[in-house]
Amino acid sequence: MGITEDQVLEFIAAQAWTYSKSYPRNPHDYVVKEFCAMPELWDGVVQYIREYGQRERFYRAQYMYLYIGEWKYWTMGAPIERLSGKTWGIGRNEK
Numbered sequence: 001m002g003i004t005e006d007q008v009l010e011f012i013a014a015q016a017w018t019y020s021k022s023y024p025r026n027p028h029d030y031v032v033k034e035f036c037a038m039p040e041l042w043d044g045v046v047q048y049i050r051e052y053g054q055r056e057r058f059y060r061a062q063y064m065y066l067y068i069g070e071w072k073y074w075t076m077g078a079p080i081e082r083l084s085g086k087t088w089g090i091g092r093n094e095k
Helices: 005-014 039-052
Strands: 029-032 054-058 061-068 071-076 089-094
Touching (some): 039 061
Antiparallel strands (some): 029 089, 061 071, 071 089
């Protein structure tokens, strides 16, 4: 059984999002798996984003973007096709 939308919202609310200073052309926040709150939900949230998100292009790459409220969320690290332990971050920016 997968993660619920309520669990995703709880996970999102629990994070201390970090503003990315390294890419000013695309202002966004991120959380890193190693330092996230509620690490037990990490893989479920990654899977949820990939299952319920919308595939969109960002330059040459494609990402699954999950739109929730004022934000859109995406995973960073592993290709869309794999969940794997190489998904190191979750990003967000305002719609």
